[in-house]
Amino acid sequence: MSDDGAESPTTVCPFCAVGCRLTHDGVRVRGREGPANPNGRLCRKGVRAFDAVDDERLTEPLVRRDGRLVPASWETALDRVVDGFEDVMDDQGADALAFLGAPHCTNEENYLLQKLARTLGTNNVDNRARLCHAETARTLADRLGYPASTNALADLRETDVLVVAGANPAARHPVAFDSAVRPAVTDGATLVHVDPHENETTRLADRHVAPRPGTDALVATVLCSLVVGNGDVDRAFVRERTTGFERFRASLRDPDVDAVAATAGVDPGTLRSVAATVGDADRVAVLTGTGVDETATADALLGLLLLTGNLGRPGTGVHVLRGLSNEQGATDAGCVPDRLPGHRPVDDDAARERLRAEWGVAPPATPGDTEHDLVSAFGDEVRAALVVGENPAVAKRDADRVARRLDALDLLVVTELSRSETTAHADVVLPAAAGVEKAGTTTNLDRQVQRLRPVADPPGEARPDFAVLRDLGRRLVGDAFDHATPRAAFAELTRVAPTYADLSYDALGERSRRWPARGDDADDPGDGILYAESFATDDGRAPFVPLDPEGTVDDGERDGLRLVVGDRAGGFVADGDASDCRLTVHPDDAAVRSLDDGDAVAVVNDAATVETTARVSTAVRPGVVYLHADAADPLVRGGETTVAVRPAEAPPCRGSVHGDPDGGRP
Numbered sequence: 001m002s003d004d005g006a007e008s009p010t011t012v013c014p015f016c017a018v019g020c021r022l023t024h025d026g027v028r029v030r031g032r033e034g035p036a037n038p039n040g041r042l043c044r045k046g047v048r049a050f051d052a053v054d055d056e057r058l059t060e061p062l063v064r065r066d067g068r069l070v071p072a073s074w075e076t077a078l079d080r081v082v083d084g085f086e087d088v089m090d091d092q093g094a095d096a097l098a099f100l101g102a103p104h105c106t107n108e109e110n111y112l113l114q115k116l117a118r119t120l121g122t123n124n125v126d127n128r129a130r131l132c133h134a135e136t137a138r139t140l141a142d143r144l145g146y147p148a149s150t151n152a153l154a155d156l157r158e159t160d161v162l163v164v165a166g167a168n169p170a171a172r173h174p175v176a177f178d179s180a181v182r183p184a185v186t187d188g189a190t191l192v193h194v195d196p197h198e199n200e201t202t203r204l205a206d207r208h209v210a211p212r213p214g215t216d217a218l219v220a221t222v223l224c225s226l227v228v229g230n231g232d233v234d235r236a237f238v239r240e241r242t243t244g245f246e247r248f249r250a251s252l253r254d255p256d257v258d259a260v261a262a263t264a265g266v267d268p269g270t271l272r273s274v275a276a277t278v279g280d281a282d283r284v285a286v287l288t289g290t291g292v293d294e295t296a297t298a299d300a301l302l303g304l305l306l307l308t309g310n311l312g313r314p315g316t317g318v319h320v321l322r323g324l325s326n327e328q329g330a331t332d333a334g335c336v337p338d339r340l341p342g343h344r345p346v347d348d349d350a351a352r353e354r355l356r357a358e359w360g361v362a363p364p365a366t367p368g369d370t371e372h373d374l375v376s377a378f379g380d381e382v383r384a385a386l387v388v389g390e391n392p393a394v395a396k397r398d399a400d401r402v403a404r405r406l407d408a409l410d411l412l413v414v415t416e417l418s419r420s421e422t423t424a425h426a427d428v429v430l431p432a433a434a435g436v437e438k439a440g441t442t443t444n445l446d447r448q449v450q451r452l453r454p455v456a457d458p459p460g461e462a463r464p465d466f467a468v469l470r471d472l473g474r475r476l477v478g479d480a481f482d483h484a485t486p487r488a489a490f491a492e493l494t495r496v497a498p499t500y501a502d503l504s505y506d507a508l509g510e511r512s513r514r515w516p517a518r519g520d521d522a523d524d525p526g527d528g529i530l531y532a533e534s535f536a537t538d539d540g541r542a543p544f545v546p547l548d549p550e551g552t553v554d555d556g557e558r559d560g561l562r563l564v565v566g567d568r569a570g571g572f573v574a575d576g577d578a579s580d581c582r583l584t585v586h587p588d589d590a591a592v593r594s595l596d597d598g599d600a601v602a603v604v605n606d607a608a609t610v611e612t613t614a615r616v617s618t619a620v621r622p623g624v625v626y627l628h629a630d631a632a633d634p635l636v637r638g639g640e641t642t643v644a645v646r647p648a649e650a651p652p653c654r655g656s657v658h659g660d661p662d663g664g665r666p
């Protein structure tokens with residue numbers, strides 16, 4: 001490598017779905033000009049992209065013997081996996097297998113994982129990314145065609161009004177925020193921030209709407225009502241490109257804005273003003289985060305855009321602010337139980353035929369089970385599992401119960417960088433390469449596919465998941481897994497997934513291309529705007545759905561507080577900023593609990609107790625507390641949303657409940 005790193009291979013930052021390019025010059029991480037970071041800038045998380053890579057890595061396969069994990073050769077470890085899987089299939093069939101992929105693995109790895117599952121005869125394959133942004137993704141897929149951002153982030157420069165809902169991109173996607181959102185606002189766009197938590201994004205906002213938890217859908221629905229009442233419906237767009245408008249309009253009824261505002265705890269004047277601003281604007285875009293966690297909210301936000309004709313043009317549309325580095329690509333590649341590569345349903349005959357022609361066998365036509373259901377069935381209907389870079393032992397559910405489920409399997413195989421809560425239960429542990437040690441591609445939050453080149457070597461005998469999955473496929477299935485390189489697997493993905501047609505490693509080069517691509521012109525970055533002519537639905541139109549939000553307001557138990565969970569992109573561990581795991585509590589709630597800023601607090605509910613530090617601030621409303629997802633996860637197992645907060649004795653900031661934030665293998 002040259003001194004300035006100019007000739008170093010480049011890869012993609014593993015810490016969030018923005019997808020900034022970087023390299024390592026042998027001494028430090030350096031940003032490199034890329035489609036997501038055109039100035040070569042990295043945020044403070046990105047510059048630490050190699051820090052976790054060195055942490056106590058696994059360097060050789062481990063196989064359980066006499067109750068202990070002991071070193072073994074790759075040959076021995078893979079034999080154990082193959083024998084175990086074949087025994088389970090012989091006894092109970094392929095549906096007794098489970099395959100759990102990862103939103104930080106490459107497109108090629110996720111493609112091979114789902115191919116392995118499906119060529120063995122089961123659709124029991126899933127990845128955690130499907131759970132993130134689930135409501136928005138499902139709404140987009142069902143009503144427009146694809147579970148993906150409709151527009152390129154770069155064209156926010158043409159937006160008049162940006163509605164950021166349930167997200168804090170200023171902190172979680174800082175490079176995208178500074179290169180797309182901030183310039184738009186500087187150029188005169190109006191930023192509306194809808195979030196119960198006042199945060200870094202709010203500082204740039206013209207209007208902040210902070211609905212009580214549980215009332216987001218009610219607020220979004222009343223905005224639709226006001227737009228209709230103001231006569232700001234784009235009638236030509238509604239007539240030519242949508243269906244179901246009359247039923248939608250009837251569902252809105254005559255809104256009592258003051259009553260809705262009182263229920264949601266927001267200013268009615270602000271609601272009227274936001275509706276008027278949206279209705280008057282030529283171009284409106286919505287950016288959604290994990291705070292949009294109800295289908296009714298996603299439906300209403302999409303309804304707002306359909307009403308006003310804000311889809312299919314520059315500066316409009318829905319931007320899904322995905323968190324983990326390859327969330328989009330894992331789903332694109334088909335690592336989900338109900339969709340084949342290219343987002344086709346598992347019972348789509350044409351898609352199954354494409355796969356049969358490529359694989360020699362068609363995938364099953366009935367959906368598999370989700371990760372949640374698969375883990376629940378471990379030891380019962382499911383007897384063996386391959387877990388690629390995931391850590392279900394610290395998932396949002398009862399850790400003891402999950403541990404018992406993992407132990408009940410006949411065979412648990414885990415590929416990982418280092419020992420984790422899940423490897424402790426494994427029968428075979430395979431040492432994996434980190435993202436910066438891999439070749440392949442990932443797809444960022446606005447559908448840009450980029451190549452990764454290894455910028456470091458894996459330690460010891462660690463291998464990329466691609467090599468492990470290919471070798472298991474060769475042994476368990478045969479010639480269909482003769483992919484010498486990730487390039488070959490990607491070429492196959494482009495043949496079976498229409499969304500990836502016309503993409504190729506050669507055309508990607510050092511740049512990126514968006515799906516869907518148009519031809520093989522390497523200078524064409526791909527289609528930044530989906531649905532310019534028609535939607536990818538059966539009739540080419542987008543259906544309205546009637547809105548009927550219940551507007552439930554639960555202020556919790558008498559001494560309880562509603563917990564708002566921050567999103568996960570990057571996370572405080574990667575960030576290294578201990579202050580990010582503080583509990584934000586309103587001064588009124590702090591006073592009745594005798595808490596001062598900086599005090600140690602215990603956050604308690606039936607699921608867990610998390611000890612952290614109080615941040616007393618009006619950034620949250622009374623009755624609501626805010627905690628980052630990595631610290632809050634144990635508290636929200638099983639869907640609990642209420643917590644008690646009381647003084648604690650010791651002042652830890654890192655939650656004492658779990659050690660691995662599972663925020664994404666670097």
Ligand code: SF4
Pocket residue numbers: 013014015016017018019020037041042043044045046047172173174175176570
């Ligand atoms: S964490 Fe996200 S915004 Fe920061 S450098 Fe990495 S990809 Fe870019």
